[in-house]
Amino acid sequence: MAKIRVGRVGEQIKKEISQLIQYELKDPRVGFITVTGVEASGDLSQAVIYLSVLGTEEQVSETFAAVEKAKGFLRTEVGKRIRLRHVPELIFKADHSIAYGSKIEKMLHDLRATQE
Numbered sequence: 001m002a003k004i005r006v007g008r009v010g011e012q013i014k015k016e017i018s019q020l021i022q023y024e025l026k027d028p029r030v031g032f033i034t035v036t037g038v039e040a041s042g043d044l045s046q047a048v049i050y051l052s053v054l055g056t057e058e059q060v061s062e063t064f065a066a067v068e069k070a071k072g073f074l075r076t077e078v079g080k081r082i083r084l085r086h087v088p089e090l091i092f093k094a095d096h097s098i099a100y101g102s103k104i105e106k107m108l109h110d111l112r113a114t115q116e
Helices: 002-024 057-069 071-081 097-115
Strands: 032-040 046-054 089-094
Touching: 002 032, 002 046, 002 071, 032 097, 046 057, 046 097, 057 071, 057 089, 071 089
Parallel strands: 046 089
Antiparallel strands: 032 046
């Protein structure tokens, strides 16, 4: 039963974080960013948030620096929007799956083009 609650809370955190980053975060360093997943610990003390950022390495590092700086704001807003006794600590990690998928897709496209 506890795993179901952790999953639901994780999905709600994902939804709220993505809306906050998209609409509320006013830092110009934040580029094209997607929240790809959230893994919450069993006691909901920590939430690992996986972010995918498109752009150059410099843009990616600037975006992560901006998100890290706004961590307190994001945690406070999540606490206001989701009524939990203790708001989990937010840990941001890079997710390279979208970039990897687009690389594979480009390779397949190039392979098809050479076969034709």
